[in-house]
């Protein structure tokens with residue numbers, strides 16, 4: 027007869043938590059009760075999904091005293107990796123079945139990533155000069171949603187985030203809230219740092235990162251082993267870990283963000299997804315990153331021809347700066363995105379797999395409308411030359427070096 031082995035399936039009394047989860051529980055027990063209302067900022071990525079499902083489990087099993095209200099804010103950039111977006115949809119169904127309030131937070135139509143680029147003509151972001159995306163598609167919509175929720179509530183809210191820095195960083199006090207560092211989710215650090223200071227909600231929210239100390243292996247264990255078990259909530263989180271590479275996930279410390287993120291050096295997360303036979307049909311998505319790079323090239327953009335006088339009468343610091351996308355470039359970009367989407371969805375239909383939604387009909391119509399209305403970003407009127415036009419060089423002090431000496 028084999029000796030009886032205690033298992034995780036023997037009732038809530040026997041639930042086991044490792045040290046990392048115990049520390050999370052302690053930090054929630056310490057800070058949670060001071061706030062009547064809680065919110066959870068959830069992006070659908072691995073860290074915030076682990077945070078979300080763990081907090082709900084701790085509430086459901088009575089390890090944490092429930093707040094007066096709990097609101098989940100799902101940050102939907104419309105640029106999520108399809109397997110993560112699909113997993114998030116499954117978890118949202120579970121939330122709704124349990125009567126848990128979940129708000130889908132999106133940027134307004136004109137400010138969404140692709141509408142802003144292809145409709146308004148603002149070039150894709152890059153690391154050096156123009157980094158408008160995280161704030162615009164993640165932080166600002168979250169601030170807005172929180173402000174609206176706070177209007178309905180009396181008192182303050184504790185915003186729980188999935189920021190994770192790993193054990194050693196926590197121990198050494200090296201807490202850098204940079205965006206997307208060390209396999210973290212883009213935007214999470216910003217929530218932690220910027221939300222409490224944002225206009226409209228300043229002074230009314232506190233943030234807490236209860237898995238700050240978790241290592242990535244803690245995240246995978248929770249998503250793949252514990253959370254899917256009935257005793258720990260039966261959450262549909264395994265698909266999230268799978269999206270990061272199934273059995274290989276433990277080794278892969280993937281950064282999560284938008285598909286084709288122009289700021290990431292490599293498309294690690296997308297490549298991992300495509301390496302899974304089930305998701306290989308999404309290979310055309312590889313075309314997005316080069317498209318964003320191409321759209322930043324001078325031939326697709328306008329340029330100020332000389333020193334620029336700003337609205338307040340001062341002179342712009344960077345004469346001859348490159349600016350927005352030409353209409354031809356925007357239409358080219360639109361056709362390419364639609365054809366990438368079309369290819370993926372044709373394969374999806376053939377294989378009986380989920381289709382993707384890079385650009386929906388409303389977004390496409392809005393892009394076409396903005397182009398037809400000849401929309402330019404502030405400070406541009408379309409009369410500027412394209413950036414590949416040969417021209418004299420104008421320096422910041424107004425001196426000019428003619429093109430041909």
Ligand code: SF4
Nearest residue numbers: 159160212283284287
């Ligand atoms: S993942 Fe990349 S494109 Fe998306 S918001 Fe973050 S930095 Fe911008």
